[in-house]
Amino acid sequence: AQKVTQAQTEISVVEKEDVTLDCVYETRDTTYYLFWYKQPPSGELVFLIRRNSFDEQNEISGRYSWNFQKSTSSFNFTITASQVVDSAVYFCALSEYFDYGGSQGNLIFGKGTKLSVKP
Amino acid sequence: DVKVTQSSRYLVKRTGEKVFLECVQDMDHENMFWYRQDPGLGLRLIYFSYDVKMKEKGDIPEGYSVSREKKERFSLILESASTNQTSMYLCASKRDRPNYGYTFGSGTRLTVV
Numbered sequence: 001a002q003k004v005t006q007a008q009t010e011i012s013v014v015e016k017e018d019v020t021l022d023c024v025y026e027t028r029d030t031t032y033y034l035f036w037y038k039q040p041p042s043g044e045l046v047f048l049i050r051r052n053s054f055d056e057q058n059e060i061s062g063r064y065s066w067n068f069q070k071s072t073s074s075f076n077f078t079i080t081a082s083q084v085v086d087s088a089v090y091f092c093a094l095s096e097y098f099d100y101g102g103s104q105g106n107l108i109f110g111k112g113t114k115l116s117v118k119p
Numbered sequence: 120d121v122k123v124t125q126s127s128r129y130l131v132k133r134t135g136e137k138v139f140l141e142c143v144q145d146m147d148h149e150n151m152f153w154y155r156q157d158p159g160l161g162l163r164l165i166y167f168s169y170d171v172k173m174k175e176k177g178d179i180p181e182g183y184s185v186s187r188e189k190k191e192r193f194s195l196i197l198e199s200a201s202t203n204q205t206s207m208y209l210c211a212s213k214r215d216r217p218n219y220g221y222t223f224g225s226g227t228r229l230t231v232v
């Protein structure tokens with residue numbers, strides 16, 4: 001069965017600190033997708049990144065970076081020089097790669113990590 | 120800009136009322152989903168639909184039903200609202216292929232009194 005674990009329920013940092021959000025997943029599939037979403041206090045989940053299991057290259061987008069390690073089944077998310085606007089709940093998710101319809105391709109979410117960035 | 124629109128941002132209903140939560144997407148996505156979100160419990164899938172008139176139970180379907188008469192609209196129905204259904208409800212949609220993940224609506228915060 002597929003499962004996503006975000007062990008950190010809440011993290012609190014001071015502005016400008018770096019912070020890493022952990023995500024560990026379980027799947028029997030050899031090919032799959034991993035995602036990160038951000039949910040600010042307004043409520044809407046916003047897509048951040050999608051990574052397929054073929055590509056283990058790390059990705060950087062501005063202050064955000066993602067470290068995908070297939071060997072440890074982890075897909076961690078780092079925010080460099082955090083800002084108050086980064087305060088949100090962050091969700092990691094997993095889905096099958098080949099979507100033949102029905103429930104295939106549905107995302108399996110972790111429980112989320114609430115990040116508070118204090119000024 | 121592509122959108123998933125939920126009809127109400129905040130809703131207050133009385134116990135026993137029949138409640139309709141509406142969700143409309145303009146992306147021609149095949150799949151639509153209803154989640155509820157509660158503190159400490161993450162996102163829990165209530166129902167999903169992978170085609171018009173098709174519906175599948177998620178993890179917590181009890182007390183809910185759904186309707187998908189048109190591709191763009193997916194309605195969540197609380198037949199007889201109860202206080203334990205007070206929650207944030209999130210609608211999402213997804214294309215079959217390629218799998219770009221979900222697009223979410225902004226949520227409906229429902230309070231049942």
